[in-house]
Amino acid sequence: MPQHELPKPDHEAAHGPVFKVLGPLEVWDGERRVNPGGVRQRHVLATLLIYADRVVPVNRLIRAVWDEEAPYTAGNQVRKMIWNLRRRLPDSVRILTEAPGYRLVLSEGQLDARTFETLLGRAGTAVTEGRAEEAVEHLSRALKLWRGRALSGLSGAVVGSGGRDLDERRLIATERLVDLRLLNGEARALVPDLYSLVNAHPLHEGLRERLMLALYRIGRRADALQVMAQGRAELVELGIEPGTGLSRLQERILRDDPGLMLPEPEPEAGAGPEPDAGPGPVPGTAPQSEDEPDCDPAPVPASASTVEGTTGNLSPAAEVAVATAADRGQDHGSLPYDLKDFTGRRRELDALLALGAAVTDRAPTIVTLTGMPGVGKTALAVHAAHRLSAAFPDGRLHLDLQGLTPHSGPPTLAEALRHLLLTLGTPAGDVPDDLDGRLIAWRRAVAGRRVLMILDGVVDTATVRPLLPGTGGCLVVVTSRTVIGNLDGAVPIHLGPLSEEEAVGLLGSIIGTHRIGDAGEARDLAAVCGRLPLALRIMGARLNSRSAWSLAQAVRRLRRHDLRLRELTLADRSVATGISQCYRGLSPAQQRMLLALRAAPSGSIDERTAARLAGVSAAEAEEALEGLVDACLLQSLPEPGGYALPELVRSFAVQESATPRPGPAPAQTQLPPRTGPRPTEGRATPPGNRPRPDGARRRGTAARRSAA
Numbered sequence: 001m002p003q004h005e006l007p008k009p010d011h012e013a014a015h016g017p018v019f020k021v022l023g024p025l026e027v028w029d030g031e032r033r034v035n036p037g038g039v040r041q042r043h044v045l046a047t048l049l050i051y052a053d054r055v056v057p058v059n060r061l062i063r064a065v066w067d068e069e070a071p072y073t074a075g076n077q078v079r080k081m082i083w084n085l086r087r088r089l090p091d092s093v094r095i096l097t098e099a100p101g102y103r104l105v106l107s108e109g110q111l112d113a114r115t116f117e118t119l120l121g122r123a124g125t126a127v128t129e130g131r132a133e134e135a136v137e138h139l140s141r142a143l144k145l146w147r148g149r150a151l152s153g154l155s156g157a158v159v160g161s162g163g164r165d166l167d168e169r170r171l172i173a174t175e176r177l178v179d180l181r182l183l184n185g186e187a188r189a190l191v192p193d194l195y196s197l198v199n200a201h202p203l204h205e206g207l208r209e210r211l212m213l214a215l216y217r218i219g220r221r222a223d224a225l226q227v228m229a230q231g232r233a234e235l236v237e238l239g240i241e242p243g244t245g246l247s248r249l250q251e252r253i254l255r256d257d258p259g260l261m262l263p264e265p266e267p268e269a270g271a272g273p274e275p276d277a278g279p280g281p282v283p284g285t286a287p288q289s290e291d292e293p294d295c296d297p298a299p300v301p302a303s304a305s306t307v308e309g310t311t312g313n314l315s316p317a318a319e320v321a322v323a324t325a326a327d328r329g330q331d332h333g334s335l336p337y338d339l340k341d342f343t344g345r346r347r348e349l350d351a352l353l354a355l356g357a358a359v360t361d362r363a364p365t366i367v368t369l370t371g372m373p374g375v376g377k378t379a380l381a382v383h384a385a386h387r388l389s390a391a392f393p394d395g396r397l398h399l400d401l402q403g404l405t406p407h408s409g410p411p412t413l414a415e416a417l418r419h420l421l422l423t424l425g426t427p428a429g430d431v432p433d434d435l436d437g438r439l440i441a442w443r444r445a446v447a448g449r450r451v452l453m454i455l456d457g458v459v460d461t462a463t464v465r466p467l468l469p470g471t472g473g474c475l476v477v478v479t480s481r482t483v484i485g486n487l488d489g490a491v492p493i494h495l496g497p498l499s500e501e502e503a504v505g506l507l508g509s510i511i512g513t514h515r516i517g518d519a520g521e522a523r524d525l526a527a528v529c530g531r532l533p534l535a536l537r538i539m540g541a542r543l544n545s546r547s548a549w550s551l552a553q554a555v556r557r558l559r560r561h562d563l564r565l566r567e568l569t570l571a572d573r574s575v576a577t578g579i580s581q582c583y584r585g586l587s588p589a590q591q592r593m594l595l596a597l598r599a600a601p602s603g604s605i606d607e608r609t610a611a612r613l614a615g616v617s618a619a620e621a622e623e624a625l626e627g628l629v630d631a632c633l634l635q636s637l638p639e640p641g642g643y644a645l646p647e648l649v650r651s652f653a654v655q656e657s658a659t660p661r662p663g664p665a666p667a668q669t670q671l672p673p674r675t676g677p678r679p680t681e682g683r684a685t686p687p688g689n690r691p692r693p694d695g696a697r698r699r700g701t702a703a704r705r706s707a708a
């Protein structure tokens with residue numbers, strides 16, 4: 001394609017310049033190619049694009065340019081490069097200065113890597129909904145965006161790592177497209193492309209599986225076994241044996257397992273014979289250059305199966321697992337029921353489905369779902385698990401770490417392991433009595449199996465690690481009311497309140513759209529419920545049991561902070577209970593800060609306001625505020641130093657402050673006035689308590705925001 005012609009990354013027109021990283025770095029403004037500058041400046045731009053819409057610390061930009069050999073003037077040079085980029089790039093490009101670095105702001109369609117991910121997400125949704133042809137179209141469009149190795153021509157640890165991540169995503173998309181075409185009966189047309197892929201990635205067992213399956217389906221059984229032998233030779237050189245997927249597939253080929261062949265479609269009346277050749281080669285399957293490093297991810301299944309009783313499509317590895325489980329007649333599942341009226345969370349649900357479809361045999365995929373009590377973490381995890389159930393035929397497990405039965409406390413590790421072993425089908429008499437024995441039995445039980453686990457209500461990651469499978473092929477979803485930052489390799493997903501539209505939609509699905517005569521009243525009710533699914537469901541149940549109530553009447557009952565949480569309690573469901581449990585886990589300083597914030601103005605709260613209300617120094621206020629953010633009781637706003645208190649948490653603080661306590665009064669029983677001098681003003685401030693100058697953030701805040 002001539003350079004003067006701009007290939008649009010998607011059918012939607014991009015608003016502004018287009019940045020291309022799926023190949024050599026390029027910038028296009030309409031039909032004009034923009035030169036971003038020299039090699040160092042290109043490294044800075046590439047890093048900003050890798051972390052688009054996120055703050056990139058100056059130190060990371062320095063490493064991107066010089067690795068570990070930066071001159072003492074590196075910071076000044078980076079600032080000059082940013083100035084030059086702003087000058088060279090079109091005026092519509094915004095590179096914002098935000099502590100502790102810079103943020104490149106992009107809109108939809110401006111970055112080809114994002115368009116690629118969007119198309120992958122659409123393909124995943126199409127697969128789960130049984131629209132395979134549409135999924136093939138999305139994947140083909142996604143792979144046509146590639147022009148070579150991502151960010152080729154640039155080097156260094158930072159840019160190189162980002163490029164390798166993108167290359168892995170390209171390979172995943174290629175695998176998914178191959179899977180769909182295999183299930184469409186196009187094995188013969190895929191064989192040449194699969195040979196090229198295996199030659200380019202000789203250690204990738206998933207690609208080798210797909211080639212073996214394609215060869216077997218076109219009658220080349222000996223060639224399929226030869227591919228296995230060549231793969232074993234490659235792996236033995238590294239001192240390892242082929243994985244479970246390859247070994248199972250070899251066994252099934254040796255015994256001519258009829259389950260490896262696709263079922264014969266019923267011929268249509270008057271239809272002639274179908275030609276053998278399918279569509280052209282898989283986009284993006286050309287062999288890579290010799291200097292490209294080998295990639296070795298394991299196979300990536302799609303999200304459903306062709307086994308009777310399931311729908312959708314699976315990779316060859318997943319097909320083997322599903323068929324094996326079906327042969328054994330096993331169905332190990334302990335998932336709670338799915339909500340018929342589950343509403344919203346499209347972005348987070350798509351992310352979970354994509355991660356489930358990308359599970360590999362190399363290591364378990366771990367996802368953490370965090371958010372304040374009542375935000376719908378468990379509902380989302382269970383809904384996604386039901387959607388992905390066919391991809392994990394060996395077990396779909398749910399373990400409530402708040403209690404295995406409604407009135408029990410948190411289980412011990414030994415009790416949790418026994419519960420999991422029994423759910424997976426281990427006879428009760430075979431469950432070891434000692435903890436070490438149960439740990440060994442658990443790891444053996446999940447080894448080589450495709451299992452989906454929901455570890456619900458996690459308080460401490462120390463209770464999670466022993467329960468994680470030791471091998472790949474598994475998806476683990478961890479839900480927690482606190483931010484989990486020390487679970488290595490986990491993909492974090494944070495849930496906030498529903499959007500206004502989603503909250504009104506959920507309310508309508510509960511009480512019936514005929515009850516929502518005034519959309520404004522429905523929005524008001526959603527607002528006083530904090531747009532939390534649990535609060536909306538409780539209030540919806542109250543409205544269903546009181547047909548005479550209007551939405552306006554329900555809103556009036558929820559207006560008062562001192563009464564709101566009483567209304568949002570019904571039988572064993574309570575918003576206040578969850579918030580109270582989080583509150584009890586706070587430090588005394590964090591508890592005092594939360595109670596002080598009840599008098600804070602609505603909207604954004606800064607550290608100075610919080611310090612004044614709680615009567616502490618700015619440094620102490622920031623420490624307490626960050627602890628409340630980690631406990632999901634306070635929201636961190638995009639602007640530096642800004643926080644927001646959810647209104648239902650404010651109601652809890654009002655209620656908690658009014659609760660009489662035995663013994664001496666706490667240190668902060670009377671809030672300081674909201675105006676006037678701070679308690680420390682007019683007195684000498686010890687050096688250790690002096691406020692830090694603007695921009696001098698505490699380490700925890702800077703680290704969290706730079707990773708956001």
